Amino acid sequence: MSARTLTIDGKQISAEKGASVLQAATEAGIKIPTLCHLEGVYDVGACRLCLVEVKGINKLLPACTTRVAEGIEVTTNSERLNKYRRMTLELLFAERNHVCAVCVANGHCELQSLAYGLGLDHVRYDYIFPRWEVDDTHRLFGMDHNRCILCTRCVRSCWHIEGAGTKNVAGRGAKSKIITDLNQKWGDSESCTECGKCVMSCPTGALFKKGSAVGESERDRTKLEFIVNAREKKQWNA
């Protein structure tokens, strides 16, 4: 493999030909904020959080889908970039119903932590408050479209790690939606292997394991009953 030499934030680094700017930066210890990027699946440049400046190019380019090239000068942190990153996050918050206070991912959410990292203390755009449903038909998992940012991490891990191809994207623009099979209820899916990789991939509370939301905790007292039974009735009913 031939190497390419480039500059990121004034630092001279070399990276393999074909590597993304994001990979090169990460290897050099330079952190670029990401949201749709997920280790192990290919990048799609969906979220625009990793936008960087490349000298001589007017457009901002996503670091995850831009390949390294000889001699390019990349800036990953500037007032202009942070302005657009914050704007992107605000639009994500305004586009669906991310009610943090009642979310299963509150405190463990990548959208939240990126927002705080950029000092987002309110959203300047009017909230849309769209109507989205929750698909809770699956035995083990649920999908809350209110909290989906359409990063497609779940789709990519379903197709390219699990190889099941259950998750897909339907529709266009803000009305796009993650679907199961041919837009069926998740509980009716014949292709879903119930592996849970989509849930693991999700950066927000859109995909979740059942049993963790408010009021869902079902008491399993079998262990307790086993010991009490053994103690009081001298019966060991495993």
Place this chain on the structure above:
Amino acid sequence: MERLKIATVWLGGCAGCHMSFLDLDEFLIELAGKVDVVYSPIADVKEFPEGVDVCLIEGAVCNVDNLELLHKIRARSKVLVSFGDCAVTGNVPAMRNQFGIDNADNVLQRAYVDNAQFNPVKPTTDGIVPALLEKVQPVHEVVHVEFYLPGCPPPADRIKALMVQVLEGKTPKLEGAQLKFG
């Protein structure tokens, strides 16, 4: 130095932010030494006064009373702080917006008629229950807001961090763990 005039108001919210405010413990005594609380749900004042320096606003703008009071607050205060997630984002009260433009009527139908065991009737008598607005809004979508204090509720130390900076006349900045929704 002239004592600052502080107000706190409770619009469409659960009062959790005010509970958190009371959770400031000893700092409340320090605060009482520096400021006059001229209007608050925990002070018996009927009319929002003129010349307020800083007003903390809990809750989203949900009904006609909230709206009227908020415009009065803006006209009579120098600095407004959106206090907690309902004020900052609309939060839980704004979830009814998802049910479209008829949501106010549907919400009342659901609460007072569909789920009522006795005397199912929508509260429409004038002057008793304020009419719901068509759409619940965060405070800054209605009037200009200077500063934001997110959290559901914001923990007491976050309120203190902001208050200390505001009282010193600085532009408050919340960072790291002090900046969080939910």
